[in-house]
Structure formats: structure tokens, C-alpha cells
Amino acid sequence: MTGFLDLYSEKDTFLHRLDPRVKLLAVALISVLAFILTELLYLVVLLCFILLLLVLARSSYGKAFFALKFVVRFMILITLLWPLFDRSGAPVLFSIGPLDITEPAVWRGATSAVRVGCFATLWYILMFTTSQRDLVRALVKLGLRFDYGLALAISFRFIPTFGLTIESIKDAQRARALELDKGSILRRSRNYVSILVPTIVYALRTADTLALTLQSRAYGAFSNRTYLREIRMRASDYVAMTVVVLILLLPALAKYIYGVQI
Amino acid sequence: MIPRPDADSEDRVIFLRDAKFTYESGVEALKGVTLVIDKGEYLAVVGGNGSGKTTLAKHLNGLLRPTGGQVLVMGVQASTRTVAELARVVGYVFQNPDHQLFCRTVHDEVSFGPANIGLDGPEVKRRADRAIAVMNLSDIRDRPPLSLTLGLRRRVSIASVIAMEPQVLVLDEPTTGLDAREADELMAIIRRLNDEGTTIVLITHEMKLVAEHANRVVVMMDGKVVLDSDTRGAFSDLGLLRRSKLLPPPVTQLAHRLSQIGVSKDILTPQELVFELTRGDDQ
Structure with a gap:
């Protein structure tokens, strides 16, 4: 990397x-x-x-x-x-x-x-x-809807996590003798399916859990939210x-x- | 004394000689590990989080290459072989089955590995069928693996690795998230594989599993092997285990407490403790 x-x-x-x-x-x-x-x-x-x-x-x-x-x-x-x-x-x-x-x-x-x-x-x-957090905070302060700001912050936050998961998925498939750069183009693209499917499934599961986590922390329960750190x-x-x-x-x-x- | 690589016996499947590994971030995960694994062993690698046990395991099939020292698999330098080549000899089951399941049916999933190592159609089918039978998955062979329960998903992921018929099977925390019954079933199958000659390397911090199944325990701490002994010996030094952030199973802890009335400290199972205590009554 x-x-x-x-x-x-x-x-x-x-x-x-x-x-x-x-x-x-x-x-x-x-x-x-x-x-x-x-x-x-x-x-x-x-x-x-x-x-x-x-x-x-x-x-x-x-x-x-x-x-x-x-x-x-x-x-x-x-x-x-x-x-x-x-x-x-x-x-x-x-x-x-x-x-x-x-x-x-x-x-x-x-x-x-x-x-x-x-x-x-x-x-x-x-x-x-x-920091990404400050950047998002500034954008929200400048009038970006908090939902979008949060979505932006979460996507920043999950980039490294996703990177690690994809590495782990690659390793898991290589341990099953997958060789990503070998064979014809058709074979190679088929090989990538074995990385893509677990990645997408992981993303969907994460999104689901994240939605529940946000709800359980009363996200969106009150329209007038306050902030811990005001800039x-x-x-x-x-x-x-x-x-x-x-x-x-x-x-x-x-x-x-x-x-x-x- | 560090054994020399050329003093190689027939039974030696894996040999790490002063293996060191430093991650790109500068973290020294292995600080010189020497370890010999013989054919047919049931070895548990234990240690706290961050002790280097997973890093060690990833060296066994070439996912990581030592930055110092040597790793020999079946007497051959692992660094000269690709992961795909090593996968025929050393199967590695990842902790999270969802990191590898992607096919439409269990049968397809299990066939993926054997097909990758270039076997022909009938042989792929024979091995997949055998792996499915071994892991008791025959009833669900046409079901989509991603919609199964975690216990079954883990069994599918193990089947998909043993279908390559490796001589060594590395299992990273195979019972995480399983209930007691699922875990027992899984461990019984793994025991059977070991009885049939597969070398098992179990990576875990679940000491109950170690006590009940492993024949040999390697305790890791801070990237080094601090103890390498048979299972009984491993549980006699409570201080060392505690320093390694490990706790022996409750029955062994109880035996240690009871040692002042003459109970031996190397009790591994409740049955042994009962036997020890009732024998005491007779005297």
C-alpha cells in the first residue's frame, strides 16, 4: 500500500x-x-x-x-x-x-x-x-445540511476500515489459491468477483449496523441538535x-x- | 539451541528459524521466532491481542514473508513459493467467514480452491464432495452460503479450505461467535481431521479449547515465543500465563487453588478433577 x-x-x-x-x-x-x-x-x-x-x-x-x-x-x-x-x-x-x-x-x-x-x-x-472532522464541521457551519455533513464524515471515517477489510478479503482468497493477476482477461475478471462480492456484502452489513447504531444514539430524534464543540x-x-x-x-x-x- | 534447517526430518512440516517480521508502519510483530511443527501435531498458538500470533500464522502459507530469518514449509523455503503454491500444503481458515464466501451454492464455494490449484473436473468434484461430507454440509450443499447461520458459514469456509487437502490446517479463532453446541461440533470435526493425519495449528485465546484439544501449546508474548510445551505443562505456570494476558480454564484455576490439599495442578478437564478428588477420598 x-x-x-x-x-x-x-x-x-x-x-x-x-x-x-x-x-x-x-x-x-x-x-x-x-x-x-x-x-x-x-x-x-x-x-x-x-x-x-x-x-x-x-x-x-x-x-x-x-x-x-x-x-x-x-x-x-x-x-x-x-x-x-x-x-x-x-x-x-x-x-x-x-x-x-x-x-x-x-x-x-x-x-x-x-x-x-x-x-x-x-x-x-x-x-x-x-482534520476531516473539522472540515465537515466547517461545511455544516457554512450551511451544509447536517445529514450530508455526517454522511461525508462517516465516509471519510470508513475509508481506512474498508481498506483493511479488502486486504483481509484478498488474503482470505489468496489462501484459497486465488491468483489475481494470472490467466486470461475473462479469468481475471472472474477472479475479482471473489473479492467484490464479500466486499459488497460487508459494506451492506456495515451500513445496516451503522444505521441501527445511529438510531440507538437518538440520531434525528430532535430537529434542533446542539454541538459539543462549537467552532x-x-x-x-x-x-x-x-x-x-x-x-x-x-x-x-x-x-x-x-x-x-x- | 536453534536447530539447523538441513537437519531436516521426514516429519517436519513447518520450520521457522529465527523468523522476524516488521510491518511497514514500523511495528515489530515477530522478534525472532523459532518453531518446529511436526506432521500430525495438534498445536495451539495462544497469546493476548497483539502478541503476534496471527502474524506468525500468516507466515505459514506465505501471506507474509519474514523480514529476517527463514520459514521452511515441507523443507522448502517459503519465500521461493507463491501463496497459491503453499495453499496446497498449508490451508488457512480466516476468522471471519464472510471475508471469503461469494458463490451461489455451498458446493461452488467449496470447489473454488481445488479449481484454483489446477485440478481437473472430476478431481475437483471428488474433493469438494469429500470436504462437504467431512464438514457435515451434505444437506445444504445447494444452498447459498451467505444466507446460512454463522456456525454453518464457518463450516463452509473450513470445507472450502480442506477441499484443497492441505497437510496443515491453520484455524484463526474458529469458535468466535459460535454457541457452545456449534463450537463443540466444530471442534469434534477438527479433532477427526487431526486423527486422520492433518496437522492442526489452532490460533486462539480461548483456553478451554486449548485444554480440551491441543497436544502442544505455544505461548506468544510481544512477538516472541515465551513457552513451548505440552498442554499440561503450559497450564502449570499461572504467572507466565497471566503475563501473557491469558487465563487457564476455570477447572485448572480451581485445581491450582486445591493444590494445597494435594490436587495436582495440571488438571485440564472437569473429568480429571473429579477423578483426582474421588481418588483422594479413597485414601
């Missing part, structure tokens, strides 16, 4: 303490900023700022490496593929057969790659510093919110009111 089932790790940094709603806002606004910026240089500056945040979030090297591996691969892919499909502009740098690789297209590719890098890294920082905006959250708004607002003003090329 390679991936991390839960990206969040418990730390005590200002990014961890920040109200999750402010973090969601920050991701949204800084993403908009990445859209507004068109000059490669400024985008690189923005990416550096985001990477600085990643460092400040003190995410473990393992997780940061895991996350950046995908981001960097994706960025390289965009840079390489963009000029192949965008052939406008001059001068032509070189031609491969009928393909003309133009200089502006190469720059546009790099710009888009950095932009995507900004988006992805922002999301990773959010996931590194916000509340503190002074520092308002400061952070103001900073985030300014980070978007100032460059936007410069560009659209004063016509500065950024």
Missing part, C-alpha cells in the same frame, strides 16, 4: 489552529488569485509563498514528499504537453514533423503548470492541517481572514483598476 489514507497529522501550528472556515476561504481566494495572475514570474512568487506555508504547516516529510510527487509529475506533464496542442504564436522554436513548437506556447505551458501547482499544493495544505472565530482568525482577502484584493485592484500587467 502506498498512499496515505488520512493526510491530516496532529500538530500545533497557526495553520492547524486557524478556523477551518477561514482556511476554506483562503484556499478559494488564493486559487482565484492564481487565476488572475498571468505572468510566470508572479505565479512563481505565489507558488513559493504557498510552499512556505507548507513548510510552516510542519507536515511530515513522508506526507509532503508523497503529495509533491504527484504535483510535480503533473506540472512536468503540463509543461511538456501544452506546446504540442497550442501551436499559436511566433517565433517557432523547432518543428517535429508537422508539429511546430512555438516560444509563447512553451511559456503558456509553464505558466499553467505553476498555476496548477499552486491549486494542488493549497489543497494539500488544507488536508494536512485540517468560533477568534481575533487571530479575523486577522488571518483580512490578510487573505488583502492577498487577493491588492493584486486584483492593481490589475483591473490601475491596469498593471501582472
